[in-house]
Amino acid sequence: MPLAKGVDTMAPIGFIQNELDLKFLVLYIMARTAGPITFLQLLELALCDAGVDYFSLTKAVEHMVETGQLSKEGDRYSITEKGVRNSQICESSLPYSVRMHCDENLVKVNEALRREAQVRSQVSENQDGTCTLKLDFNDETTPLLHLELLVPERKQADTMAQCFQDEPTDFYRQIIQLLTQRNGSQNS
Known part of the structure; x- marks a missing residue:
């Protein structure tokens, strides 16, 4: 049927x-x-x-x-x-x-x-045409890094944000290294 x-x-x-x-x-x-x-x-x-x-x-x-x-x-x-x-x-x-x-x-x-949740970047545009780039890096419970930068243009801020998102631990390590290096010409 x-x-x-x-x-x-x-x-x-x-x-x-x-x-x-x-x-x-x-x-x-x-x-x-x-x-x-x-x-x-x-x-x-x-x-x-x-x-x-x-x-x-x-x-x-x-x-x-x-x-x-x-x-x-x-x-x-x-x-x-x-x-x-x-x-x-x-x-x-x-x-x-x-x-x-x-x-x-x-x-x-x-x-x-x-x-x-551990790695965040945010770009906000300012009235003068510049941008503020906010970068946050946390471990599971503690903030490790919070950085705000003034960037001349949106495209550059977006590029910087993506670089941070791609390699946050390298970025963090390099900042720590820069802040802990001693200049050879200074006395300890």
Whole structure:
């Protein structure tokens, strides 16, 4: 007997079968991130299952913000206390293989988030056309370096910020070396 036109004969793929499953997955991920993440980071983490797609994830995340399980500040999402409670209740509903795959992917994202929290650069434009470059370097609990520089133009400030972001430990080490060197012509 022929099927009606437009009826999908394929069974859904992946473990994530519906919106509720997807919300469980989002809560599981968000409860384990080291800090707020962008939607693209969340999408990358959620794509651990073939049942996830961009549009359904967008809809689920928007609904979770509306219901107070996630919060959004700027372009970053974080889990709320309500979301954490719900995650603890429903995490066992996710298949073990999905949870393990998420955990593997979270290692890389959390490492990047921790590094981002430890190394910060910010360029702000001044009224006179110059820029102020702020550089911050922290270990896990202590600020190691805070430096503000006046830079003549935006392009130069952006280049300097990127150099700092690429090699913060070398930058820090060189500053310490410069500050601790003794000039050979001075008496100790």
